[in-house]
Amino acid sequence: MKKLLFSTIILFCFLLSPISSISQTTDKSNPKLVIGIVVDQMRYDYLTRFYNKYGEGGFKRLMNEGFNCKNNHFNYVPTYTGPGHASVYTGTTPKYHGIISNNWYDKVSKASVYCAQDDAVESIGTTSRAGKMSPNRMQTTTFADENRLFTQKKGKTIGIAIKDRGAILPAGHTANAAYWFHGKDEGQWITSTYYMEDLPKWVKDFNKSKTVKSYLKTWNTLYDIKTYVESGDDLNDFEGGFKGKETATFPYDLKALKDENGGYDILKTTPFGNSLTADFALAAIEGEDLGQDEITDVLTVSFSCTDYVGHNFGVNSKEVEDTYLRLDKDLERLLKVLDKKVGSGEYTVFLTADHGAVDVPAYLKSLNVPAGYIDNSDMKTKFTEFMTKTYGTSDLVENVSNNQVFLNRKKIKALGLDLSSVQQTIVNELITYNDIDKAYTAQAMISTSFPDGIEHMIQNGFNQKRSGDVIVVYNPAYISYSHTGSTHGSGFNYDTHVPLLFYGKGVKQGSTVTRTVIPDIAPTMSALLNISFPSGATGSPLEFVIKK
Template identity: 45%
Template sequence: MVNRIYKISLILALSLISAGAAESQRKKSKVTVPEKPKLVVGIVVDQMRYDYLYRFWNKFSDKGFKRLVGEGFNFRNNHYNYIPTYTGPGHASIYTGTTPAIHGIVGNDWYNRITGQNIYCAEDKSVKTVGSGSNAGQMSPVNMIASTITDELRIASNLQSKVIGVSLKDRGSILPAGHAANGAYWYDGSNGAMITSTYYMQELPAWVQAFNNRKLADQYLSQPWTTLLPIEQYSESGPDDQSFEGTFRGEAKPVFPHNIPALRGTTFDLLRSIPAGNTFTKDFAIAAIQAENMGKGAATDFLALSFSTPDYIGHQYGPNAIEVQDNYLRLDQDIANLLTFLDGYIGKQNVLVFLTADHGAAHNPEHMKQLRIPAGNTLNSLMADSLKKHLNQRFGTADWVSAFTNQQVYLNHQLIESKKVSLVEMQEETARFMHRFPGVLRTMTADALMKSHWSRGLGMLMENGYMPYRSGDVLVALEPGWYAKYSNAPVKGTTHGSPWAYDTHIPLLWYGWQIPVGESHVRTEIIDIAPSLAAFLRIQEPNGNMGRPLTEYIWK
């Protein structure tokens, strides 16, 4: 009797387990594809130091940068993890999830050992300009050898996702949009129009032609540049007239107001260097979203948007200038306008936005010296000429040095081989000699970079920026506060490219679709953006990805 009761109980238990498993399977079969954002908007601000976000905070509106911070997630310790920190490598690294050592964009340009000339990062002589009669459209992503998150989105959606790049700079549009983009558009100062290349299409879409026909560049250049606020309110910046600020051609002093109509000349190039350049870029971005119905289809679309004007203004005036602050206050308004547009067009809940920068900027050395802070300049032509003379004395008279660019010495490999000189010995002699110059902190040979590995510090930054067949034989790093100049003229404005925090520490803000409100001081790197997007979109990371997804912090 007991055995019979036991058997019945066992049968009932097994039946219940089986029924539960079947119910679980039925529930699983009802699971739908996870929700995704309808539109991703990636915003890169060209030359935005991390501290600008807080230095100008009290003057920002509530609907631009403050909205991104207050309604989104702020990674406050975000850095570049390589050198040189330039525009081309920055945009490529953001979107490939890897460093120049892998994606190949080792500078804005670099020395090509095969041709004996410098090559520009987006240069492509096999294509033609679409939208003007200039050669400004002979550009494509052909020199970037890794895929981008935008490429992976196109592949994952079977080409149903639309990807469009927008920037005044060609490299700021082309590299983020990737190889498989529907389109990338950039500014031509010869005609004041947005153009593209035959890499993407044979003629401009009707909506781009209509935008160009509005002649917005001409309208924006017909107005003087005055301060947004009364000039006495710019207490976060220095005096308006400073000796280390640059001027527009035709100006006597770097002071407000800037008479743009009188200074513009016969082209439209000056738009790049005034805040209206940001507004023009924003206008085109909104036109692209509307005309292409981005975010309105079944697949996620992606707008890669880069604001180039801060870089032009920053280089001319430097971080402490009223012009730089005024530009950021006006950029804040442009971002507010873009966010408000997205609210009405698609809704905050359907758009995923990130904002970061391609590099920061150094304080002007002359400004630092006035404050008794160590700083200085090296003169590249002097360093190169002195090195050539030294190598002639050491190894015999010959053209041993092919180029000195991006703070890298390129030696003449073909000559060295024909003379039966040791390349490693010449690299080491070059590295030792470069240490003689004031401001040089460290040198590293290509041989050492290929034989060793650094997990942190200056060695890591050099290693991550080094690609054997595109980089030089000896890399030179300057002391903090120092940067290279290319002529004997007084140093004006600023530059970037160093391994120091003022160049590597940049904002990283996330906003919109499923992004929680918060902030973190955990160290993140620029290469973490692409894999984070891949995790959000449930697609493959770019093929050279080396970053980590940040979804543990920013996933609701």
């Protein structure tokens, strides 16, 4: 009898007392809002190099309270903005989503096309052609698309970036809206008729406000420049700077420099463009009531100005350091509003980049590190002479761009030549050029499976209908670019190794040095939301990130 009574009491206590704790630890509800953040041109080492100067509420909060994938890489080339944003959100590579570059030679129209270009739509918010954009060239869905489909379009998707491609491609095909910044003499956030016929009131109100003009001020370092010991000298030979200012040194009077540097476009090459992006994202959260019900919304935000600053001033510049210290403040501001507006623990964030960047080759050379610049003129002359001597004409080549050679297939057929043989002959020639490290034919990309190495990365970036006939790889740290500032595009670690931070609802706390790749992000978010993977996803969910 005593045993029976004891068992009854234990059962009664089990049924009553643990209910609240069980509900807390097994909460399977989705986050109210997912915020995907892409920091354009952010190398992984910017997290660690500037770590001691970051505050506690921005990058450090995401790193220390969330999950840090320390060995995250792009697994394809080219590492450019358009393909990068598409790959983050589709969970696959250019081989499948079709965004093979920012611009590429279209083999059908025989002209260069832009990754977000759409002449079938009209600009909204500007009379210029800057709004004639859509995701029409992207061939697969994003996880944001899948969330829209899963929720019967009840979950909203809004894309925001200074760059049009940084707003459009992440938001996907079914987005409620994507907004990007048109500078010049307008300084307006715009969109296209792909999404709507008129800007909503909150966007019009933002454009009418004095927010944009308020950033035309002096850009000086956030802290004493003498403390910026994590970067090189302010005055050096490796930076571009602004027209109208003799040296690329602090401070920069943006209002005075505005007219000689593209009007409001000057903000793109300063950290204030990122602050403007954060301002607009916060206005979108409020104006669109994002994260205000139990149906998950998606907000994609790309901070584009880090890329413009990097291109202008270079990886090792004090301008880059100051830009990241200020971005850290903007991230903290964003997270605080999310805590208040959506609720702490009710949203999920991931942060990554669309590519990294190389140190300025001229700077590397000054330190005896192998690096240099491609002499395109000399290479073109040499290659044209070879084609004329070998085939009696140089007309077999239609276009050379994005490290690819596009051949005139009709001409090759008319001359009775074998396409594969011509491709291989060109490879055999180009591989003899000093600054070219490797060269491959399209036939090799189609017929051979490469499990690893640069060949595997090229294959992941190779789209059979859109890519060229021959692909070349330059020597490490050799670029086709000006002798000041940094650029990107290669398959080397300086371009592929980027941050990947997860934070918030459904995310474990921790870190890993296990290798992860960019296409893993979208499947991970799909798994967290319990929705279908994007249509072309080739990545895998990162189980160690998600709470079970």
